Amino acid sequence: MADYADPNVLVTTDWALENLETEGVRFVEIDVDNNAFDAGHIPGSVGINWATELNDPVNRDIVSREQLESLLSRHGIQNDDTLILYGDNNNWFAAFGFWILKLYGHEHVKLMNGGRVKWLNEDDKPLTTDQKTFPTAHYSAQEMDTTERALVLEVMQLSANRTANLVDVRSPDEFTGKVIAPPGMTETAQRGGHIPGAANVPWSTAVNQDGTFKSLDELKQIYLETAGVDPSKPTVAYCRIGERSSHTWFVLKYLIGLANVKNYDGSWTEYGNLIGAPIEKPTATTASV
Amino acid sequence: MPPSPSDHETSHTSTPEQISSTDQRVYQDIFEMLPGVDNPTPLVRINQLNPCETFTLYAKLEWMNPFGSIKDRAAAQMIKALEANQELSATRGIVEPTSGNTGLSLAALASVKGYPMRAVLPNKVPLTKKLLLRLAGAELQVINDELCPAPGLGDGSINMAKTYAKAQSTRYVMPNQYENQNNVEAHIETTGPEIWNQTSGQVTHVFVSLGTCGTVTGLAKFLKSQNPEVRVIAVQPSEGHDVPGLRNISQLEVSKLYDADLIDELLEIDFRLAYQNSMELFRKEGLRAGPSSGLIFEGARQAMKSGAEGVGVMIFCDDIFKYTDSYARHFPELLDGTEP
Structure with missing residues (x-):
């Protein structure tokens, strides 16, 4: 971990175990499967529901500043707390939460390397169903800094001009348009395929069997050498709804250390539905499903 | 144990127990x-x-x-071992990841013995198997295992069952057919x-x-x-x-x-x-x-x-x-x- 561009954004499961009671350290679980927290979680952690608490369903947007302040205050989280995020699927939505917290200026936020699966499979790491409550806090978020958030018009421009690295982190079947979304997912699109000019580097290529991130050398090999990500250009990661791409955004920005990396959270559910947005689909000559 | 055929030969009065014979496919339970x-x-x-x-x-x-499959054998053996260690009771049941057959065998055996059973299974398991588990008395938890392929992610159902066994060990024990x-x-x-x-x-x-x-x-x-x-x-x-x-x-x-x-x-x-x-x-x-x-x-x-x-x-x-x-x-x- 020490070799990463910013090793301070990760903690090990052992570090987490030693700091369960540390003042100013708070554990936050964010899962794909919102039942997982109730089944069992790290003692003292709080659970955040990505679907209802990190998104604004009315505006179809990420949570607003006020909504985030209310959420974190309710969980007794202070501005200077160090937040340790973890979750299932090797931290998909934990990374999404990390990205949102950074957009709103939370300084001390880290991912637990390996996520929920690593903790679960280590014998010395406890799980509980006890829900710890904390006194309400008065969390104050900053205005959203959109430097690391890509919006669709920018993405269309970057795609048309080929002036950025577009990294599609979905599975190869989604990238080629064979499927529009992973099986069982309700958020889909009108078309299958990918944004023109994008390279396919599935998010999972960045992780080891135990759920931890691969070494810096391996990550550089995957993204810079094999996939051809040019560090001198801006980079935009996208997936289907922005959570898997948060994972890759984290890898590119904090572990490899690229200077200009954005997450396009609108991702395929936005782009794939957009009128007038060209796609690439290797398995068909026309831009249709 | 059912009596041997020789027991029948020497018996003059037949009680229900004495007519028990696997040869004749008569079983007491x-x-x-x-x-x-x-x-x-x-x-x-x-x-x-x-x-x-x-x-x-x-x-x-x-x-x-x-209960209709080879899994009856493993299920019976695993339950026997758990009982020997006094790990099962009316309030501490079984949680197991299963694609259906082991779950059905475990659920049926557990039900008859009075143990609760929670089956954690991948979504791709056919509806019929899910319903059979319910019919046998199991609680179900269905997991989407195929979100996006990832090496090492493991099966969501296995990890969820492990979660129950670890976080709620007073309520559940996991036989874990994959390692048992x-x-x-x-x-x-x-x-x-x-x-x-x-x-x-x-x-x-x-x-x-x-x-x-x-x-x-x-x-x-x-x-x-x-x-x-x-x-x-x-x-x-x-x-x-x-x-x-x-x-x-x-x-x-x-x-x-x-x-x-x-x-x-x-x-x-x-x-x-x-x-x-x-x-x-x-x-x-x-x-x-x-x-x-x-x-x-x-x-x-x-x-x-x-x-x-x-x-x-x-x-x-x-x-x-x-x-x-x-x-x-x-x-x-x-x-x-x-x-x-």
Whole structure:
């Protein structure tokens, strides 16, 4: 971990175990499967529901500043707390939460390397169903800094001009348009395929069997050498709804250390539905499903 | 234990207990019906579909077990071990990741014994199996295991079951069929000796599929201890398969019971043949075998090429009834004539 561009954004499961009671350290679980927290979680952690608490369903947007302040205050989280995020699927939505917290200026936020699966499979790491409550806090978020958030018009421009690295982190079947979304997912699109000019580097290529991130050398090999990500250009990661791409955004920005990396959270559910947005689909000559 | 036939000969008054006899298929409770050397599941010879005159091929019909599959054996053994350690009670039940059959066996056995059961299963398991689990009294938790392929992510259902066992250990214990040696022991104690007895020690080949690998490992250990020349031939479905309960080699890392050294031959079979062959087995041999049996039969057919000699036993894990929807998906023509 020490070799990463910013090793301070990760903690090990052992570090987490030693700091369960540390003042100013708070554990936050964010899962794909919102039942997982109730089944069992790290003692003292709080659970955040990505679907209802990190998104604004009315505006179809990420949570607003006020909504985030209310959420974190309710969980007794202070501005200077160090937040340790973890979750299932090797931290998909934990990374999404990390990205949102950074957009709103939370300084001390880290991912637990390996996520929920690593903790679960280590014998010395406890799980509980006890829900710890904390006194309400008065969390104050900053205005959203959109430097690391890509919006669709920018993405269309970057795609048309080929002036950025577009990294599609979905599975190869989604990238080629064979499927529009992973099986069982309700958020889909009108078309299958990918944004023109994008390279396919599935998010999972960045992780080891135990759920931890691969070494810096391996990550550089995957993204810079094999996939051809040019560090001198801006980079935009996208997936289907922005959570898997948060994972890759984290890898590119904090572990490899690229200077200009954005997450396009609108991702395929936005782009794939957009009128007038060209796609690439290797398995068909026309831009249709 | 049921009385031996000699007990009946010396008895003048018949009580219900005394007429109990596995020979006559009279059992005092469902546990007595569980298989073993004295009460084996049937071997039925393959006739029309046997391509090799010098090779005698039998199917071992595991759907004749009380709850319809080979998993009754492992489930019974695992529950027995948990009971021996006093790990089960009316308030501390079982949680287990399962694609259906183990869950059904565990749920049924647990229900009769008064233990709660929570089955955690992948979404792709057919609805029929999910409903069977509910009918047997299990609580279900369905997990979407196929969100986006990731090496090392593991099965969501296994991790969720582990979560319950770890976080709620006063309510749940997880037998963990993928790691539990009792899964192997069940076949060392029952399936292996049954086959050895039923073939009078003449068995030369066994054909099995790979799932948790308890069957292949237990069978191989027992049969090779009787005759090291017995060949163990395992079949695996090709990648991307939809044969419930089976695992391709690339999916086997979750099973700690897999021992490659015990397998003489490993055949990868196009998974579509699982469905095609089992339909053929039903129509030509009257064996209502499920898709995994179709895959195993293909393995036997391939191994019998070039004039093989011997006595082979195929382990037919379960029957076709739970999978009719899958067959309709593979063979849409089956739906012809099903509407007025």
